[in-house]
Amino acid sequence: MSRLVVVSNRLADPRKPAAGGLAVALGDTLARTGGLWFGWSGTVAPDDAAGDGQLHVRQAGRVTLATVDLSAEDFAGYYQGYANSVLWPVFHYRLDLADFNAAYVDAYRRVNRMFAARLMPLLRDDDTIWVHDYHLIPLAAELRALGCRQRIGFFLHIPVPPPLLLAALPHHAWLMRSFFAYDLIGLQSQADVAHFRRYMLNEVGAEELEGGRFAANGHETRVGAFPIGIDVQEFERLGQAPEAQRTHERLLQEYSRCQLLLGIDRLDYSKGIPQRVRAFQQLLEKYPENERSATLIMIASPSRDDVHAYGDLRQELEGLCGAINGDFGDLDWMPLRYIHRVVARRRVPGLCRAARVGLVTPLRDGMNLVAKEFVVSQDAQDPGVLVLSRFAGAAEQLQEALLVNPYDTEGMADAIQTALTMPLEERQQRHARLMQRIREHDVHWWRRSFLDALAAPAAQLLPA
Numbered sequence: 156m157s158r159l160v161v162v163s164n165r166l167a168d169p170r171k172p173a174a175g176g177l178a179v180a181l182g183d184t185l186a187r188t189g190g191l192w193f194g195w196s197g198t199v200a201p202d203d204a205a206g207d208g209q210l211h212v213r214q215a216g217r218v219t220l221a222t223v224d225l226s227a228e229d230f231a232g233y234y235q236g237y238a239n240s241v242l243w244p245v246f247h248y249r250l251d252l253a254d255f256n257a258a259y260v261d262a263y264r265r266v267n268r269m270f271a272a273r274l275m276p277l278l279r280d281d282d283t284i285w286v287h288d289y290h291l292i293p294l295a296a297e298l299r300a301l302g303c304r305q306r307i308g309f310f311l312h313i314p315v316p317p318p319l320l321l322a323a324l325p326h327h328a329w330l331m332r333s334f335f336a337y338d339l340i341g342l343q344s345q346a347d348v349a350h351f352r353r354y355m356l357n358e359v360g361a362e363e364l365e366g367g368r369f370a371a372n373g374h375e376t377r378v379g380a381f382p383i384g385i386d387v388q389e390f391e392r393l394g395q396a397p398e399a400q401r402t403h404e405r406l407l408q409e410y411s412r413c414q415l416l417l418g419i420d421r422l423d424y425s426k427g428i429p430q431r432v433r434a435f436q437q438l439l440e441k442y443p444e445n446e447r448s449a450t451l452i453m454i455a456s457p458s459r460d461d462v463h464a465y466g467d468l469r470q471e472l473e474g475l476c477g478a479i480n481g482d483f484g485d486l487d488w489m490p491l492r493y494i495h496r497v498v499a500r501r502r503v504p505g506l507c508r509a510a511r512v513g514l515v516t517p518l519r520d521g522m523n524l525v526a527k528e529f530v531v532s533q534d535a536q537d538p539g540v541l542v543l544s545r546f547a548g549a550a551e552q553l554q555e556a557l558l559v560n561p562y563d564t565e566g567m568a569d570a571i572q573t574a575l576t577m578p579l580e581e582r583q584q585r586h587a588r589l590m591q592r593i594r595e596h597d598v599h600w601w602r603r604s605f606l607d608a609l610a611a612p613a614a615q616l617l618p619a
């Protein structure tokens with residue numbers, strides 16, 4: 156069995172419980188065969204220090220964690236700049252929020268080249284390399300330039316926008332052609348695969364072969380949808396633990412006269428948080444019977460505070476939340492609890508179980524794991540209802556959720572009302588079907604199906 160090498164921008168210690176589903180799932184695989192996890196150390200060294208690119212290696216059980224530092228200039232250009240101020244907005248269809256600063260792409264190339272140079276001496280001939288996410292798209296091309304012959308797979312956690320939108324990205328041809336250095340490219344949804352395919356045919360002039368394969372300029376790659384799942388068993392265990400139970404009981408006590416609605420996201424403009432608040436406001440206006448009974452808890456954990464667009468979003472949201480509480484609240488009832496803090500992971504299942512409605516309404520999302528976590532947290536006898544944006548990758552799988560268009564405020568308010576008044580039997584039926592699909596396609600299924608496809612001969616067809 157070949158050794159697995161995972162490369163991602165940030166690492167998590169797979170043995171720590173706070174690490175969460177993805178880190179645990181990847182850590183399991185790495186631990187089984189003895190693996191290597193490579194990425195940024197999280198440390199920014201001053202520009203004049205020799206820290207730039209310094210390698211740190213440590214063991215976590217059978218997993219070797221190898222990390223490199225970034226200089227302050229590279230951190231600003233590669234991470235805050237090209238990754239989070241260019242690729243993130245463009246791939247989430249937000250050209251208006253992209254900052255096409257020419258220095259960013261240089262830093263992005265430089266860091267990918269530096270990562271390749273540091274990783275190369277650590278590789279063995281029979282390694283299988285799995286690169287994650289938009290920070291590292293050109294990494295395989297840089298590794299190939301250094302003579303790397305091992306199999307390299309790539310998984311993109313965020314959406315792929317339509318080709319004409321991608322084409323607005325300066326250097327898009329360079330970036331997208333660099334995908335051809337991978338043996339396999341995994342995307343979250345069929346919609347992403349369709350956009351990727353059209354881009355390769357229209358913009359690159361690639362030839363389409365059988366089984367998700369594309370060829371251009373003498374290189375060939377394969378593309379498929381591998382929707383990421385959660386670690387269902389781990390999440391269920393977390394839900395049965397005392398801290399989740401206590402959170403659940405405390406919320407039921409405190410809101411005994413209310414039906415709870417819940418949103419949990421990083422505070423990110425892709426998550427449609429202001430749109431959700433407006434829909435909640437519309438709910439209170441259009442269906443006044445919810446006054447004094449429906450309460451929205453919105454946890455928006457801090458994220459990328461140092462990127463400009465995120466500060467604007469926070470201000471907008473604080474204004475909106477304050478206005479609703481001012482307009483509708485009373486001495487003994489506040490319609491909205493907005494929490495701009497991280498809630499401990501151990502409490503999340505208890506929070507979800509106390510909610511009658513889970514609001515997962517991104518404007519665009521690669522997958523959205525909160526949607527799956529919400530469903531898994533529910534009591535199967537008396538489950539809450541998931542209201543899910545049709546623009547989340549998860550919507551392709553979770554058809555029994557109430558699917559909404561987050562730009563349609565009134566439609567969303569109507570869907571919330573449907574969720575709040577849904578009869579028990581219908582809730583149970585929808586929940587059972589969603590659970591079955593989430594269980595079948597959990598994070599272990601995702602990891603196995605991607606790695607099996609990567610190991611398979613190129614001509615083998617990918618799962619539809």
Ligand code: GDG
Pocket residue numbers: 175312313383419420421454455456496497498499500501503520521522523524525526528
């Ligand atoms: C990217 C893609 C794709 C959130 N707030 C708190 C908290 N969370 C946890 C959730 C969930 C995770 O963070 C967020 O995962 P998502 O999938 O919703 O979103 P992104 O962070 O944007 O992730 C996304 C994902 O990669 C995987 O491929 O699904 O589309 O954008 O697990 O529970 N956890 C705690 N406190 C919080 O306040 N403990």
